[in-house]
Amino acid sequence: MSQKISTAVINRLPRYYRYLGDLHDEGVTKISSKELAERMNLTASQIRQDLNCFGGFGQQGYGYRVDYLLEEIANILGINNRYKSILIGCGKLGHALVNRITFTKRGFDLIGIFDNDPKVVGTVVGGHTIRDITELEEFCLENKPEAAFLALPREVAPETAAKLEKLGIKGFWNFSSGYIVLENKDIPVENVHLGDSLMSLSCRMKTIK
Amino acid sequence: MSQKISTAVINRLPRYYRYLGDLHDEGVTKISSKELAERMNLTASQIRQDLNCFGGFGQQGYGYRVDYLLEEIANILGINNRYKSILIGCGKLGHALVNRITFTKRGFDLIGIFDNDPKVVGTVVGGHTIRDITELEEFCLENKPEAAFLALPREVAPETAAKLEKLGIKGFWNFSSGYIVLENKDIPVENVHLGDSLMSLSCRMKTIK
Protein backbone atom coordinates (compact mmCIF):
# COMPACT_ATOMS: atom_id res chain seq x y z
CA MET A 1 0.00 0.00 0.00
CA SER A 2 1.85 3.09 -1.15
CA GLN A 3 -0.64 5.90 -0.50
CA LYS A 4 -0.63 7.45 2.96
CA ILE A 5 -3.48 6.48 5.28
CA SER A 6 -5.03 9.48 7.01
CA THR A 7 -5.17 9.61 10.79
CA ALA A 8 -8.95 9.98 10.52
CA VAL A 9 -9.10 6.48 9.07
CA ILE A 10 -6.56 5.03 11.50
CA ASN A 11 -8.47 6.42 14.45
CA ARG A 12 -11.62 4.68 13.27
CA LEU A 13 -9.99 1.27 12.94
CA PRO A 14 -10.03 0.35 16.65
CA ARG A 15 -13.74 1.01 16.69
CA TYR A 16 -14.32 -1.23 13.68
CA TYR A 17 -12.27 -3.84 15.44
CA ARG A 18 -14.41 -3.60 18.57
CA TYR A 19 -17.71 -3.82 16.71
CA LEU A 20 -16.55 -6.72 14.56
CA GLY A 21 -15.38 -8.48 17.71
CA ASP A 22 -18.85 -8.05 19.18
CA LEU A 23 -20.47 -9.40 16.01
CA HIS A 24 -18.13 -12.35 16.07
CA ASP A 25 -19.03 -13.05 19.69
CA GLU A 26 -22.70 -12.86 18.77
CA GLY A 27 -22.13 -15.56 16.18
CA VAL A 28 -22.71 -13.26 13.19
CA THR A 29 -20.67 -14.57 10.27
CA LYS A 30 -21.50 -12.03 7.56
CA ILE A 31 -22.30 -8.34 7.47
CA SER A 32 -22.90 -5.72 4.79
CA SER A 33 -21.49 -2.22 4.95
CA LYS A 34 -25.08 -1.00 5.24
CA GLU A 35 -25.85 -3.09 8.33
CA LEU A 36 -22.53 -2.24 9.99
CA ALA A 37 -23.09 1.44 9.25
CA GLU A 38 -26.43 1.37 11.04
CA ARG A 39 -24.92 -0.34 14.05
CA MET A 40 -21.97 2.03 14.24
CA ASN A 41 -23.78 5.20 13.35
CA LEU A 42 -21.65 5.80 10.24
CA THR A 43 -22.41 5.80 6.52
CA ALA A 44 -21.97 2.62 4.48
CA SER A 45 -19.96 4.65 2.02
CA GLN A 46 -17.44 5.65 4.64
CA ILE A 47 -16.96 2.08 5.79
CA ARG A 48 -16.29 0.89 2.25
CA GLN A 49 -13.90 3.77 1.62
CA ASP A 50 -12.05 3.13 4.87
CA LEU A 51 -11.64 -0.58 4.27
CA ASN A 52 -10.57 -0.03 0.69
CA CYS A 53 -7.58 1.97 1.89
CA PHE A 54 -6.12 -1.42 2.76
CA GLY A 55 -7.60 -3.68 0.12
CA GLY A 56 -10.79 -5.37 -0.95
CA PHE A 57 -11.96 -7.39 2.01
CA GLY A 58 -15.53 -7.88 0.88
CA GLN A 59 -17.36 -9.85 -1.72
CA GLN A 60 -19.64 -8.12 -4.17
CA GLY A 61 -23.28 -9.09 -3.78
CA TYR A 62 -22.55 -10.74 -0.44
CA GLY A 63 -20.89 -8.41 2.06
CA TYR A 64 -18.00 -8.97 4.44
CA ARG A 65 -17.11 -12.15 6.26
CA VAL A 66 -16.86 -11.11 9.91
CA ASP A 67 -14.04 -13.44 10.97
CA TYR A 68 -11.91 -12.64 7.95
CA LEU A 69 -12.39 -8.88 8.27
CA LEU A 70 -11.68 -9.03 11.99
CA GLU A 71 -8.40 -10.78 11.31
CA GLU A 72 -7.41 -8.35 8.59
CA ILE A 73 -8.07 -5.34 10.79
CA ALA A 74 -6.14 -6.97 13.61
CA ASN A 75 -3.20 -7.23 11.24
CA ILE A 76 -3.55 -3.66 10.05
CA LEU A 77 -3.67 -2.45 13.65
CA GLY A 78 -0.60 -4.54 14.31
CA ILE A 79 -1.96 -6.03 17.51
CA ASN A 80 -0.07 -9.22 16.79
CA ASN A 81 3.17 -7.33 17.17
CA ARG A 82 4.96 -7.63 20.47
CA TYR A 83 6.39 -4.17 20.96
CA LYS A 84 8.54 -4.13 24.06
CA SER A 85 7.34 -1.18 26.10
CA ILE A 86 8.30 0.83 29.14
CA LEU A 87 6.26 3.08 31.41
CA ILE A 88 7.91 6.25 32.67
CA GLY A 89 6.20 7.71 35.70
CA CYS A 90 4.13 5.53 37.96
CA GLY A 91 1.97 7.84 40.00
CA LYS A 92 -1.79 7.34 40.22
CA LEU A 93 -2.25 7.51 36.48
CA GLY A 94 0.60 5.19 35.53
CA HIS A 95 -0.67 2.80 38.17
CA ALA A 96 -4.17 2.89 36.70
CA LEU A 97 -2.85 2.28 33.18
CA VAL A 98 -0.91 -0.81 34.24
CA ASN A 99 -3.92 -2.20 36.05
CA ARG A 100 -6.55 -1.33 33.54
CA ILE A 101 -5.08 -1.64 30.05
CA THR A 102 -4.45 -5.08 28.66
CA PHE A 103 -1.29 -4.23 26.76
CA THR A 104 -0.72 -7.68 25.33
CA LYS A 105 -4.12 -7.68 23.61
CA ARG A 106 -3.05 -4.53 21.76
CA GLY A 107 0.39 -5.47 20.54
CA PHE A 108 2.47 -4.23 23.47
CA ASP A 109 4.47 -6.03 26.16
CA LEU A 110 5.27 -4.01 29.24
CA ILE A 111 8.83 -4.90 30.24
CA GLY A 112 9.73 -2.16 32.70
CA ILE A 113 8.41 0.67 34.86
CA PHE A 114 10.43 3.68 35.99
CA ASP A 115 9.90 6.50 38.45
CA ASN A 116 12.04 9.04 40.25
CA ASP A 117 10.13 8.99 43.54
CA PRO A 118 12.09 7.01 46.17
CA LYS A 119 8.77 6.20 47.84
CA VAL A 120 7.56 4.10 44.92
CA VAL A 121 10.86 2.78 43.54
CA GLY A 122 11.15 -0.86 44.54
CA THR A 123 7.42 -1.40 44.96
CA VAL A 124 5.60 -3.81 42.68
CA VAL A 125 2.88 -2.75 40.23
CA GLY A 126 1.22 -5.27 37.97
CA GLY A 127 4.01 -7.73 38.54
CA HIS A 128 6.76 -5.22 37.76
CA THR A 129 9.17 -3.85 40.32
CA ILE A 130 9.42 -0.09 39.74
CA ARG A 131 12.98 0.87 38.82
CA ASP A 132 14.78 4.09 39.55
CA ILE A 133 14.78 6.49 36.62
CA THR A 134 18.59 6.60 36.77
CA GLU A 135 18.62 3.00 35.50
CA LEU A 136 16.68 3.96 32.37
CA GLU A 137 19.56 4.31 29.96
CA GLU A 138 21.26 1.09 30.89
CA PHE A 139 17.95 -0.76 30.79
CA CYS A 140 17.19 0.52 27.30
CA LEU A 141 20.61 -0.34 25.92
CA GLU A 142 20.22 -3.84 27.26
CA ASN A 143 16.54 -4.57 26.56
CA LYS A 144 15.84 -2.34 23.55
CA PRO A 145 12.23 -1.32 24.24
CA GLU A 146 10.39 0.09 21.23
CA ALA A 147 7.50 1.99 22.82
CA ALA A 148 7.31 4.34 25.79
CA PHE A 149 4.28 5.35 27.83
CA LEU A 150 4.80 8.76 29.43
CA ALA A 151 2.77 9.36 32.58
CA LEU A 152 5.00 11.99 34.10
CA PRO A 153 4.82 15.70 34.86
CA ARG A 154 4.63 18.10 31.98
CA GLU A 155 7.90 19.81 32.88
CA VAL A 156 10.05 16.74 32.26
CA ALA A 157 8.08 15.16 29.41
CA PRO A 158 9.82 16.78 26.41
CA GLU A 159 13.35 16.15 27.65
CA THR A 160 12.51 12.58 28.64
CA ALA A 161 11.03 11.93 25.22
CA ALA A 162 14.12 13.38 23.52
CA LYS A 163 16.34 11.09 25.58
CA LEU A 164 14.19 8.08 24.79
CA GLU A 165 14.24 8.86 21.09
CA LYS A 166 18.03 8.64 21.19
CA LEU A 167 17.70 5.34 23.02
CA GLY A 168 15.72 3.92 20.13
CA ILE A 169 12.07 4.36 21.14
CA LYS A 170 9.85 4.17 18.05
CA GLY A 171 6.51 5.25 19.47
CA PHE A 172 5.17 7.35 22.35
CA TRP A 173 1.93 7.25 24.27
CA ASN A 174 1.96 10.60 26.02
CA PHE A 175 -0.30 11.44 28.96
CA SER A 176 1.46 14.62 30.00
CA SER A 177 0.23 17.97 28.77
CA GLY A 178 3.75 18.70 27.55
CA TYR A 179 4.13 18.99 23.81
CA ILE A 180 6.53 16.36 22.52
CA VAL A 181 8.74 17.38 19.61
CA LEU A 182 11.06 14.74 18.22
CA GLU A 183 13.90 14.95 15.74
CA ASN A 184 12.41 12.24 13.59
CA LYS A 185 8.99 13.54 12.60
CA ASP A 186 7.91 10.07 11.48
CA ILE A 187 7.91 8.65 14.99
CA PRO A 188 4.29 8.56 16.13
CA VAL A 189 3.28 10.36 19.32
CA GLU A 190 -0.20 9.50 20.51
CA ASN A 191 -1.33 12.19 22.92
CA VAL A 192 -3.95 11.73 25.61
CA HIS A 193 -4.54 15.17 27.07
CA LEU A 194 -7.07 14.52 29.82
CA GLY A 195 -7.20 18.13 30.97
CA ASP A 196 -7.84 19.38 27.45
CA SER A 197 -10.53 16.79 26.97
CA LEU A 198 -12.34 17.95 30.10
CA MET A 199 -12.11 21.58 28.99
CA SER A 200 -13.60 20.72 25.61
CA LEU A 201 -16.49 19.14 27.46
CA SER A 202 -16.94 22.30 29.48
CA CYS A 203 -17.01 24.36 26.32
CA ARG A 204 -19.51 22.10 24.64
CA MET A 205 -21.76 22.05 27.70
CA LYS A 206 -21.73 25.82 27.72
CA THR A 207 -22.89 26.22 24.14
CA ILE A 208 -25.95 24.01 24.58
CA LYS A 209 -27.20 25.97 27.57
CA MET B 1 -22.46 34.15 17.76
CA SER B 2 -25.02 32.23 15.73
CA GLN B 3 -22.91 30.01 13.49
CA LYS B 4 -21.97 26.62 14.85
CA ILE B 5 -18.37 26.21 16.06
CA SER B 6 -16.75 23.05 14.73
CA THR B 7 -15.35 20.49 17.15
CA ALA B 8 -11.99 20.90 15.41
CA VAL B 9 -11.87 24.48 16.68
CA ILE B 10 -13.19 23.62 20.15
CA ASN B 11 -10.58 20.90 20.55
CA ARG B 12 -7.82 23.39 19.82
CA LEU B 13 -9.00 25.93 22.39
CA PRO B 14 -7.55 24.20 25.47
CA ARG B 15 -4.17 24.17 23.79
CA TYR B 16 -4.37 27.88 23.03
CA TYR B 17 -5.31 28.41 26.64
CA ARG B 18 -2.28 26.46 27.84
CA TYR B 19 0.17 28.27 25.61
CA LEU B 20 -1.23 31.68 26.46
CA GLY B 21 -1.00 30.79 30.14
CA ASP B 22 2.67 29.96 29.66
CA LEU B 23 3.26 33.24 27.83
CA HIS B 24 1.52 35.09 30.62
CA ASP B 25 3.69 33.37 33.21
CA GLU B 26 6.77 34.32 31.21
CA GLY B 27 5.69 37.93 31.40
CA VAL B 28 4.90 38.26 27.69
CA THR B 29 2.18 40.88 27.28
CA LYS B 30 1.67 40.88 23.51
CA ILE B 31 1.90 38.28 20.76
CA SER B 32 1.17 38.18 17.05
CA SER B 33 -0.56 35.27 15.34
CA LYS B 34 2.71 34.66 13.50
CA GLU B 35 4.76 34.29 16.69
CA LEU B 36 2.14 32.15 18.39
CA ALA B 37 1.90 29.96 15.29
CA GLU B 38 5.64 29.30 15.39
CA ARG B 39 5.49 28.37 19.05
CA MET B 40 2.49 26.11 18.64
CA ASN B 41 3.43 24.58 15.34
CA LEU B 42 0.31 25.87 13.59
CA THR B 43 -0.29 28.41 10.83
CA ALA B 44 -0.94 32.05 11.68
CA SER B 45 -3.94 31.89 9.40
CA GLN B 46 -5.52 29.10 11.38
CA ILE B 47 -5.08 30.93 14.66
CA ARG B 48 -6.74 34.05 13.29
CA GLN B 49 -9.58 32.01 11.80
CA ASP B 50 -10.10 30.11 15.04
CA LEU B 51 -10.20 33.21 17.21
CA ASN B 52 -12.50 35.00 14.81
CA CYS B 53 -15.13 32.34 15.33
CA PHE B 54 -15.73 34.08 18.63
CA GLY B 55 -14.96 37.71 17.85
CA GLY B 56 -12.12 40.07 17.12
CA PHE B 57 -9.74 39.80 20.04
CA GLY B 58 -6.73 41.39 18.37
CA GLN B 59 -5.65 44.80 17.29
CA GLN B 60 -4.58 45.41 13.71
CA GLY B 61 -0.95 46.34 13.36
CA TYR B 62 -0.26 45.28 16.93
CA GLY B 63 -1.28 41.71 17.65
CA TYR B 64 -3.07 40.17 20.63
CA ARG B 65 -2.83 41.23 24.26
CA VAL B 66 -1.97 38.03 26.11
CA ASP B 67 -3.89 38.70 29.32
CA TYR B 68 -7.03 39.80 27.49
CA LEU B 69 -6.97 36.86 25.08
CA LEU B 70 -6.34 34.45 27.93
CA GLU B 71 -9.39 35.74 29.76
CA GLU B 72 -11.58 35.59 26.68
CA ILE B 73 -10.60 31.99 25.94
CA ALA B 74 -11.20 31.10 29.57
CA ASN B 75 -14.72 32.44 29.18
CA ILE B 76 -15.30 30.61 25.92
CA LEU B 77 -14.12 27.39 27.50
CA GLY B 78 -16.44 28.07 30.38
CA ILE B 79 -13.88 27.28 33.04
CA ASN B 80 -15.45 29.86 35.29
CA ASN B 81 -18.57 27.77 35.44
CA ARG B 82 -19.06 25.59 38.48
CA TYR B 83 -20.68 22.49 37.03
CA LYS B 84 -21.60 20.15 39.84
CA SER B 85 -20.18 16.77 38.85
CA ILE B 86 -20.29 13.16 39.91
CA LEU B 87 -17.92 10.30 39.27
CA ILE B 88 -19.43 6.88 38.60
CA GLY B 89 -17.00 4.04 39.10
CA CYS B 90 -14.00 4.47 41.31
CA GLY B 91 -11.59 1.71 40.42
CA LYS B 92 -7.97 2.44 39.60
CA LEU B 93 -8.86 4.84 36.81
CA GLY B 94 -11.52 6.79 38.68
CA HIS B 95 -9.12 7.00 41.58
CA ALA B 96 -6.38 8.37 39.31
CA LEU B 97 -8.74 10.95 37.81
CA VAL B 98 -9.76 12.29 41.21
CA ASN B 99 -6.16 12.57 42.30
CA ARG B 100 -4.69 13.91 39.13
CA ILE B 101 -7.23 16.23 37.49
CA THR B 102 -7.83 19.61 39.02
CA PHE B 103 -11.53 19.80 38.30
CA THR B 104 -12.08 23.23 39.78
CA LYS B 105 -9.53 24.80 37.45
CA ARG B 106 -11.59 23.53 34.53
CA GLY B 107 -15.08 24.57 35.53
CA PHE B 108 -16.18 21.44 37.40
CA ASP B 109 -16.84 20.75 41.07
CA LEU B 110 -16.80 17.12 42.10
CA ILE B 111 -19.62 16.64 44.59
CA GLY B 112 -19.98 12.87 44.76
CA ILE B 113 -18.40 9.53 43.90
CA PHE B 114 -20.28 6.28 43.39
CA ASP B 115 -19.32 2.64 43.02
CA ASN B 116 -21.01 -0.72 43.31
CA ASP B 117 -18.10 -2.58 44.86
CA PRO B 118 -18.73 -3.10 48.61
CA LYS B 119 -14.96 -3.15 49.11
CA VAL B 120 -14.56 0.51 48.10
CA VAL B 121 -17.93 1.94 49.19
CA GLY B 122 -17.35 3.94 52.35
CA THR B 123 -13.67 4.58 51.68
CA VAL B 124 -12.46 8.12 51.11
CA VAL B 125 -10.94 9.31 47.84
CA GLY B 126 -9.83 12.89 47.39
CA GLY B 127 -11.89 13.96 50.36
CA HIS B 128 -15.05 12.24 49.14
CA THR B 129 -16.58 9.21 50.77
CA ILE B 130 -17.52 6.77 48.02
CA ARG B 131 -21.27 6.15 48.01
CA ASP B 132 -23.14 3.03 47.02
CA ILE B 133 -24.49 3.17 43.48
CA THR B 134 -27.98 2.48 44.85
CA GLU B 135 -27.97 5.97 46.36
CA LEU B 136 -27.37 7.58 42.96
CA GLU B 137 -30.92 8.50 42.10
CA GLU B 138 -31.75 10.06 45.44
CA PHE B 139 -28.47 11.96 45.42
CA CYS B 140 -29.14 13.40 41.97
CA LEU B 141 -32.67 14.47 42.79
CA GLU B 142 -31.36 16.25 45.84
CA ASN B 143 -28.11 17.77 44.57
CA LYS B 144 -28.79 18.16 40.86
CA PRO B 145 -25.36 17.45 39.39
CA GLU B 146 -24.88 18.62 35.82
CA ALA B 147 -21.91 16.55 34.63
CA ALA B 148 -21.02 12.88 35.02
CA PHE B 149 -17.65 11.20 34.68
CA LEU B 150 -18.02 7.56 33.70
CA ALA B 151 -15.14 5.33 34.71
CA LEU B 152 -17.04 2.07 34.79
CA PRO B 153 -17.10 -1.16 32.79
CA ARG B 154 -18.26 -1.03 29.24
CA GLU B 155 -21.20 -3.35 29.87
CA VAL B 156 -23.00 -0.96 32.20
CA ALA B 157 -21.94 2.35 30.64
CA PRO B 158 -24.82 2.87 28.16
CA GLU B 159 -27.58 2.04 30.65
CA THR B 160 -25.98 4.17 33.35
CA ALA B 161 -25.70 7.09 30.96
CA ALA B 162 -29.34 6.71 29.94
CA LYS B 163 -30.39 6.74 33.60
CA LEU B 164 -28.25 9.82 34.29
CA GLU B 165 -29.69 11.65 31.31
CA LYS B 166 -33.14 11.22 32.83
CA LEU B 167 -31.75 12.54 36.12
CA GLY B 168 -30.73 15.74 34.41
CA ILE B 169 -27.05 15.27 33.53
CA LYS B 170 -26.04 17.73 30.80
CA GLY B 171 -22.59 16.44 29.88
CA PHE B 172 -20.64 13.18 29.98
CA TRP B 173 -16.94 12.44 30.22
CA ASN B 174 -16.84 8.80 29.21
CA PHE B 175 -13.82 6.56 29.85
CA SER B 176 -15.53 3.28 29.08
CA SER B 177 -15.26 1.77 25.62
CA GLY B 178 -19.05 1.53 25.56
CA TYR B 179 -20.73 3.71 22.98
CA ILE B 180 -23.07 6.18 24.67
CA VAL B 181 -26.26 7.03 22.82
CA LEU B 182 -28.54 9.59 24.43
CA GLU B 183 -32.07 10.67 23.61
CA ASN B 184 -31.05 14.30 23.43
CA LYS B 185 -28.40 14.43 20.72
CA ASP B 186 -27.30 17.89 21.86
CA ILE B 187 -25.90 16.66 25.15
CA PRO B 188 -22.14 16.47 24.71
CA VAL B 189 -20.33 13.18 25.33
CA GLU B 190 -16.57 13.52 25.48
CA ASN B 191 -15.06 10.10 24.95
CA VAL B 192 -11.63 9.03 26.15
CA HIS B 193 -11.04 5.59 24.67
CA LEU B 194 -7.66 4.63 26.05
CA GLY B 195 -7.62 1.21 24.44
CA ASP B 196 -8.43 2.67 21.02
CA SER B 197 -5.74 5.27 21.47
CA LEU B 198 -3.14 2.61 22.18
CA MET B 199 -4.23 0.61 19.13
CA SER B 200 -3.89 3.67 16.92
CA LEU B 201 -0.35 4.02 18.19
CA SER B 202 0.34 0.40 17.33
CA CYS B 203 -0.98 0.95 13.83
CA ARG B 204 1.07 4.08 13.30
CA MET B 205 4.22 2.39 14.62
CA LYS B 206 3.70 -0.42 12.19
CA THR B 207 3.49 1.80 9.11
CA ILE B 208 6.77 3.57 9.83
CA LYS B 209 8.68 0.33 10.16
Next chain:
DNA sequence: TAGATTGTTAATCGATTAACAATC
Protein backbone atom coordinates in the same frame (compact mmCIF):
# COMPACT_ATOMS: atom_id res chain seq x y z
C1' DT C 1 2.87 58.69 7.30
C1' DA C 2 4.87 53.92 6.84
C1' DG C 3 5.01 49.40 8.76
C1' DA C 4 2.78 45.82 10.89
C1' DT C 5 -0.77 42.75 11.68
C1' DT C 6 -5.45 41.85 12.10
C1' DG C 7 -10.14 40.44 10.21
C1' DT C 8 -12.12 38.45 6.34
C1' DT C 9 -12.74 36.80 1.76
C1' DA C 10 -11.09 33.60 -1.77
C1' DA C 11 -8.49 29.42 -3.09
C1' DT C 12 -6.95 25.03 -1.94
C1' DC C 13 -6.87 20.86 0.07
C1' DG C 14 -8.70 16.77 2.18
C1' DA C 15 -12.37 14.03 3.93
C1' DT C 16 -17.06 12.48 3.54
C1' DT C 17 -20.98 11.24 0.86
C1' DA C 18 -23.33 9.90 -3.37
C1' DA C 19 -23.58 7.38 -7.51
C1' DC C 20 -22.88 3.59 -10.32
C1' DA C 21 -20.45 0.10 -12.98
C1' DA C 22 -18.41 -4.34 -11.87
C1' DT C 23 -19.35 -8.78 -10.26
C1' DC C 24 -20.52 -12.27 -6.98
Next chain:
DNA sequence: TAGATTGTTAATCGATTAACAATC
Protein backbone atom coordinates in the same frame (compact mmCIF):
# COMPACT_ATOMS: atom_id res chain seq x y z
C1' DT D 1 -30.48 -14.84 -14.65
C1' DA D 2 -31.89 -11.27 -11.17
C1' DG D 3 -30.75 -9.17 -6.88
C1' DA D 4 -27.49 -7.58 -3.84
C1' DT D 5 -23.53 -5.34 -2.50
C1' DT D 6 -18.93 -4.29 -3.23
C1' DG D 7 -15.03 -1.37 -5.16
C1' DT D 8 -14.24 2.90 -7.16
C1' DT D 9 -15.01 7.22 -9.40
C1' DA D 10 -17.36 11.67 -9.09
C1' DA D 11 -19.67 15.29 -6.35
C1' DT D 12 -20.10 17.62 -2.17
C1' DC D 13 -18.93 19.37 1.95
C1' DG D 14 -15.96 21.29 5.45
C1' DA D 15 -11.57 22.65 7.15
C1' DT D 16 -7.18 24.69 6.32
C1' DT D 17 -4.26 27.89 3.97
C1' DA D 18 -3.33 31.97 1.19
C1' DA D 19 -4.18 36.61 -0.01
C1' DC D 20 -5.26 41.18 0.79
C1' DA D 21 -7.95 45.19 2.13
C1' DA D 22 -8.86 47.50 6.51
C1' DT D 23 -6.83 49.85 10.18
C1' DC D 24 -4.11 50.49 14.25
